[in-house]
Amino acid sequence: MDDVRAGVTDLDRAIAETLDVDVSPDFLARVRQRIANEPAPAPFWSGWRIALPIAAAAAVAIAIVGVAALSTRGPSAPPLLASRPLLSGSLPLADVRSAAVRRAAEPQTRSHSVDGVTVLATTTTEPDVLVPREEIDMYRRLIAQAQSVPGVTVVDAPEDRVLAGLISEITIDPIKIELIVPPVGGEGERK
């Protein structure tokens, strides 16, 4: 055990002796000389002094780009047909929508009491259509341009008829092809 301790002590002493070397007297002067050539260390807030104007400039640039992008898009086309609630029972249309979309479009009946009389209010809301907004805008622009062409008349279904349910379901009868019979009689007369 004593041998081990003696060995450790010798070892430590040997290492310490090897490392017991003093720095040159001119070392500090050389370090100072080198540091003198370095730019002065900036205080800790100097980083913020640079970063803040950069951040502000970036924010202004982003705002300018955003405004420019909005202005180049031009005035948005006026809505041609405003979405309107559909009363239940009107316009039986072929329903090809998915079940989830159909469920969302189901009329929701709410009842509330007014002066003791229960009123059933039925509202129908159109479900959100999963069509890209750009595509919708594109179609709107197309329709607006088509309307602005002179000589073109766009006929929309009269709203009062739609509401009153006057327009019934379109049914197409089977086409009957009749035999062509040569006309009898004078010109212009037709069977």
Next chain:
Amino acid sequence: MNVRAWAQPLPIVTSGDDLERDFETRLAESSRLAFRVAYGVLRHREDAEDVAQEAFAKAYRAFSSLRDRGRFRVWLVRTTWRLAIDRYRANRRRAAHEQAVEAPPDPAVYPDVESRDRHVHLWAAIDELPEPLRIVTVLAAIEGHDLKEVSRLLDVPEGTIKWRLFTARKRLQEKLRWMTSEQA
């Protein structure tokens, strides 16, 4: 030198002049430590001074962003150690490339052959230690550092330092015994 004095944090200063003054104080009190850490790796005075100088230049550049100035010496020891290891590896690569033989120890320091051989064997054994054991061995041998101070300088628990030092010494003894017996 009172080795505990450096652990006391200096007051936090902000202006450029105060920063310069603060750094000058740190430089004066830590120059020998940085040099000896570098010398512990390189065992070459000029190289060690170059590395210590580089470490101080680096410290100067980063000084303003060093939040806890009380940890300056920790930072300096680590930086110096890393720079010294880099230099040591570069020197070895260059030596291998040039097929040069490593410079023998200074005959003025080791007058007799026996002490010179001992020195060569000792440092060959230290160089073969894994880095965590090696730095502990060097730091414990300089500036009269005890376990607590080495632990503080490396930011490693004291128990870990104790274990590393014990392992390093054991390995060195074994290696030196083997080297000496082989030489004999």
